[in-house]
Amino acid sequence: MTTATTGTRTTGHAVGTAHTRVEGRDKVTGAARYAGEIPFTELAFGWFALSTAARGRVRSVESDAVLEMPGVLAVLHHGNAPRVDIDYVGMLGMPPDPTAAVFQHDRVPHAGWPVALVVAATSEQAREAAEALVVHYEEEPHDVTFAAGSEHPDAYSIPGPGGPGVTGKGDLEAELAASAVVLDAEYSTPEEHHNPMEPHAATARWDGGRLEVVDSNQGTLWVADELAKMFSLDPAAVRVRSEHVGGGFGSKGLRAHQVAAVMAATVLSRPVRVVMTRRQMFSLAGYRSPTNQRVRLGADAEGRLRALEHSSLSVTSTVHEFIESGAGPARVMYDAPAHHTANRVVRLDVPTPTFMRAPGEAPGSFALESALDELAEKCGIDPIELRVRNEPALGPVSGLPFSSRNLPACFREGARRFGWADRDPRPGLRRDGRWLLGTGTAAASFFAGAMPSTAAATAESDGTFTVRINAADIGTGARTALTLVAADALQVPTDRVRVRIGDSDLGPAMIAGGSMGTRSWAWAVTAAAEELRERLALSDAVPPEGITVRSDTTAAVGALTQKERHSFGAQFAEVAVDVATGEVRVRRMLGVFAAGKIVNPLTARGQFTGGMIWGISMALHEEAVRDRNTGAHYGADLAGYHVATHADVPLVEADWVDDPDPDDPVGIKGIGEIGIVGAAAAVANAVWHATGVRHRSLPIRPDRVLEAGVRA
Amino acid sequence: MATASPSTYSAVTLNINGEKHTLTVDHRTTLLDALRERLDLTGTKKGCDQGQCGACTVLLDKRRAVACLQLAVAAEGREITTIEGVAEGDRLHPVQQAFLDLDGYQCGYCTPGQICSAVAVIEEHAAGWPSAVTDDVRPEAGPPPLTPEEIRERMSGNLCRCGAYVSIVQAVARAAENDARTGRTAEAAQDAHDAQGTQGAQGAQGAQGANHEGAAA
Ligand code: FES
Numbered sequence: 001m002t003t004a005t006t007g008t009r010t011t012g013h014a015v016g017t018a019h020t021r022v023e024g025r026d027k028v029t030g031a032a033r034y035a036g037e038i039p040f041t042e043l044a045f046g047w048f049a050l051s052t053a054a055r056g057r058v059r060s061v062e063s064d065a066v067l068e069m070p071g072v073l074a075v076l077h078h079g080n081a082p083r084v085d086i087d088y089v090g091m092l093g094m095p096p097d098p099t100a101a102v103f104q105h106d107r108v109p110h111a112g113w114p115v116a117l118v119v120a121a122t123s124e125q126a127r128e129a130a131e132a133l134v135v136h137y138e139e140e141p142h143d144v145t146f147a148a149g150s151e152h153p154d155a156y157s158i159p160g161p162g163g164p165g166v167t168g169k170g171d172l173e174a175e176l177a178a179s180a181v182v183l184d185a186e187y188s189t190p191e192e193h194h195n196p197m198e199p200h201a202a203t204a205r206w207d208g209g210r211l212e213v214v215d216s217n218q219g220t221l222w223v224a225d226e227l228a229k230m231f232s233l234d235p236a237a238v239r240v241r242s243e244h245v246g247g248g249f250g251s252k253g254l255r256a257h258q259v260a261a262v263m264a265a266t267v268l269s270r271p272v273r274v275v276m277t278r279r280q281m282f283s284l285a286g287y288r289s290p291t292n293q294r295v296r297l298g299a300d301a302e303g304r305l306r307a308l309e310h311s312s313l314s315v316t317s318t319v320h321e322f323i324e325s326g327a328g329p330a331r332v333m334y335d336a337p338a339h340h341t342a343n344r345v346v347r348l349d350v351p352t353p354t355f356m357r358a359p360g361e362a363p364g365s366f367a368l369e370s371a372l373d374e375l376a377e378k379c380g381i382d383p384i385e386l387r388v389r390n391e392p393a394l395g396p397v398s399g400l401p402f403s404s405r406n407l408p409a410c411f412r413e414g415a416r417r418f419g420w421a422d423r424d425p426r427p428g429l430r431r432d433g434r435w436l437l438g439t440g441t442a443a444a445s446f447f448a449g450a451m452p453s454t455a456a457a458t459a460e461s462d463g464t465f466t467v468r469i470n471a472a473d474i475g476t477g478a479r480t481a482l483t484l485v486a487a488d489a490l491q492v493p494t495d496r497v498r499v500r501i502g503d504s505d506l507g508p509a510m511i512a513g514g515s516m517g518t519r520s521w522a523w524a525v526t527a528a529a530e531e532l533r534e535r536l537a538l539s540d541a542v543p544p545e546g547i548t549v550r551s552d553t554t555a556a557v558g559a560l561t562q563k564e565r566h567s568f569g570a571q572f573a574e575v576a577v578d579v580a581t582g583e584v585r586v587r588r589m590l591g592v593f594a595a596g597k598i599v600n601p602l603t604a605r606g607q608f609t610g611g612m613i614w615g616i617s618m619a620l621h622e623e624a625v626r627d628r629n630t631g632a633h634y635g636a637d638l639a640g641y642h643v644a645t646h647a648d649v650p651l652v653e654a655d656w657v658d659d660p661d662p663d664d665p666v667g668i669k670g671i672g673e674i675g676i677v678g679a680a681a682a683v684a685n686a687v688w689h690a691t692g693v694r695h696r697s698l699p700i701r702p703d704r705v706l707e708a709g710v711r712a
Numbered sequence: 713m714a715t716a717s718p719s720t721y722s723a724v725t726l727n728i729n730g731e732k733h734t735l736t737v738d739h740r741t742t743l744l745d746a747l748r749e750r751l752d753l754t755g756t757k758k759g760c761d762q763g764q765c766g767a768c769t770v771l772l773d774k775r776r777a778v779a780c781l782q783l784a785v786a787a788e789g790r791e792i793t794t795i796e797g798v799a800e801g802d803r804l805h806p807v808q809q810a811f812l813d814l815d816g817y818q819c820g821y822c823t824p825g826q827i828c829s830a831v832a833v834i835e836e837h838a839a840g841w842p843s844a845v846t847d848d849v850r851p852e853a854g855p856p857p858l859t860p861e862e863i864r865e866r867m868s869g870n871l872c873r874c875g876a877y878v879s880i881v882q883a884v885a886r887a888a889e890n891d892a893r894t895g896r897t898a899e900a901a902q903d904a905h906d907a908q909g910t911q912g913a914q915g916a917q918g919a920q921g922a923n924h925e926g927a928a929a
């Protein structure tokens with residue numbers, strides 16, 4: 001029984017105590033307003049027209065007829081839109097994806113590329129006009145086919161979020177030849193889409209020489225900075241707000257809708273809102289690249305790895321590089337005398353993929369953790385024991401020590417709770433009526449880092465405190481977590497603290513991304529709040545304007561020593577497989593994590609289980625399919641692209657072991673992504689245990705199960 | 713507003729949360745857009761605009777409906793309840809309270825739809841409607857036990873991309889339990905809802921004070 005509080009009178013113990021969301025009441029009553037819901041007088045509505053050609057040039061945009069339609073105010077396209085600058089490096093250290101810089105030229109690099117924005121007085125008028133708009137193309141042959149690695153000789157390696165493109169040590173072939181047990185297997189994961197429930201939405205307007213954008217994003221300063229650079233504006237002349245965000249998962253950065261809204265607001269001198277439709281999101285909002293991966297493992301008779309090779313191929317567009325670093329997890333999880341990893345991309349006529357919850361780690365862990373399970377089977381060793389035997393002392397690639405590595409503790413606790421000790425490792429033995437039952441496990445890890453942030457803490461004259469930090473709460477519970485962190489640092493009850501977030505005017509801070517948001521923000525909040533408390537101890541009274549202390553963690557974060565810093569976890573799943581219909585159902589799932597200090601157990605549980613449910617969805621449902629002929633998706637909507645719903649999700653449990661980060665003021669590591677890592681592998685390994693057949697391609701669809709049959 | 717051509721616009725009166733709103737709408741305007749863009753009732757969310765996600769779920773004559781597939785002109789004469797009309801003034805509906813206490817959400821965008829759906833699920837179940845997972849569907853069998861499996865099946869039209877399903881199911885179960893403890897049938901529940909009376913067991917954990925310690929499962 002967890003006790004959740006809505007505010008406490010005791011001080012100093014808010015962190016670690018379950019607390020309901022501070023904005024919870026607004027969310028359950030419908031009072032919380034998301035980006036597309038703030039009213040503006042004279043608001044006009046923009047609607048994208050997207051390319052039906054998959055490659056070529058726009059020959060003409062027949063806007064005249066559309067401009068005659070009721071309510072239509074403007075048609076923006078490459079022939080008339082304001083010019084923007086994309087020759088810069090953004091806050092995240094990357095050049096902008098030209099996909100966001102709409103209407104700058106007549107080239108069409110993929111189907112669903114924005115070719116025009118129709119602006120009208122009502123959304124109905126804008127939509128009708130956008131759908132009526134005739135665009136002529138000069139089409140060129142396109143290629144959207146992602147095949148096995150060997151069929152893409154033009155693939156190349158680039159560094160990515162997971163580090164360098166290629167790493168290697170030791171003689172792989174020699175170690176494989178000397179191994180008692182060898183595994184060589186190929187795995188694939190499909191194109192996956194974030195599909196946050198709230199579609200991307202932005203309203204732009206000019207307010208006395210200042211550009212104001214109400215948006216749904218994962219970092220307001222990130223978006224403001226890019227808009228300022230693109231439109232050559234003084235950074236101080238751009239304000240972006242994003243108070244409530246209906247999910248992001250990596251997709252809510254700078255996108256075409258914000259840029260188009262700013263262009264339209266500039267041209268029309270009135271507020272313009274652009275909201276993506278669900279279908280448009282499939283080509284405009286980014287996605288996770290499909291991957292084709294190969295894992296080769298060699299082990300001695302005791303299961304100790306002598307050779308490990310993991311190579312991963314993903315796609316990117318022809319206009320921008322983004323790499324899905326599937327080989328990343330191997331650089332952290334397991335060592336071997338011969339250890340080689342490679343991430344490569346191939347360019348196709350498709351939209352640019354982007355960060356999606358646990359980029360690299362989610363698909364990479366599916367391949368690697370499935371391979372470990374296969375190796376365990378071949379060695380006749382329990383899969384948990386195999387992993388424990390291969391716990392590295394140092395980072396396999398970096399050679400650096402781990403800040404902490406509590407993976408065995410997660411497996412011990414998880415195995416105990418899941419009842420792993422009673423498991424018969426032989427596959428295909430358990431039945432429940434028409435269902436074959438099986439259990440599986442997998443390991444998880446995710447990078448634990450911090451980025452510089454600034455915060456301000458104010459003691460108000462009424463005895464309350466206001467904390468200002470440009471954080472983003474995309475559903476993670478960050479607003480509440482920071483309230484608890486601030487309350488403890490100030491040594492006051494949580495109900496005396498209010499936290500303001502989601503406004504670029506609040507100054508520089510980390511985005512909600514890389515599982516680093518809450519940790520980075522909490523660090524800055526702690527620094528400001530602790531100093532404020534010291535300041536208050538020395539002053540008699542708080543003046544009417546309050547006392548404000550500001551913090552900047554740039555130096556402190558920069559002083560962190562180089563170490564392998566990660567969260568870890570153990571995933572367990574039980575599945576039932578109906579071999580007559582091919583249906584796979586997850587019956588229960590447990591994840592035990594070592595992921596730093598847990599600030600708010602109530603919301604943290606949701607972060608972990610939410611990620612694990614993404615794992616179920618990834619294992620069994622999600623798959624975006626492209627039509628080779630048109631270059632566009634089949635069924636680009638929530639009926640064609642399945643995400644797990646209530647009936648697909650059993651009781652999913654998450655818990656954690658004590659694992660505070662010794663180098664963080666609050667002990668936080670970050671929990672937004674690790675829940676999905678290894679989850680799909682645990683499900684797939686359980687399907688093998690149920691049926692005796694390995695499924696190396698996701699999702700494990702009924703037709704694949706039927707075709708593969710049973711091998712007991 | 714743009715010049716309204718008489719053939720494509722009509723005046724309608726919508727009965728929303730017990731209040732009448734008269735407005736002129738484009739015939740193509742969905743109930744969802746009328747709520748969000750014309751009446752500033754933005755609690756009802758748009759997740760897909762295609763009837764595939766449940767984010768826009770409202771109650772039409774107390775039954776669940778997706779507002780994105782309803783034309784506003786066709787909603788005249790219906791009793792429309794949106795998330796803004798679920799609470800009794802300051803007192804949250806037991807379903808809302810359970811979502812708040814048990815963290816039945818993350819980003820909150822699917823939440824109004826989940827809550828409206830859950831309110832109706834509890835009523836539908838109490839009225840004896842079976843679901844696809846109900847074993848005994850004979851009318852005389854009465855309502856099946858409201859197991860997690862029953863709740864999941866009945867709530868499956870409401871997607872939650874954050875994956876808050878586990879706590880949503882717990883919240884619906886708790887709200888239904890509280891409902892059952894007060895002995896409310898579908899009709900009685902509506903009466904209790906209409907009246908400004910006490911809400912039985914809900915009061916034990918329903919207080920809203922910032923200092924209140926609410927028990928969660
Ligand atoms: S918005 Fe109506 S069902 Fe999705």
Ligand code: FES
Pocket residue numbers: 197246247475816817818819820821822823871872873874875876
């Ligand atoms: S809470 Fe985010 S979609 Fe359900």
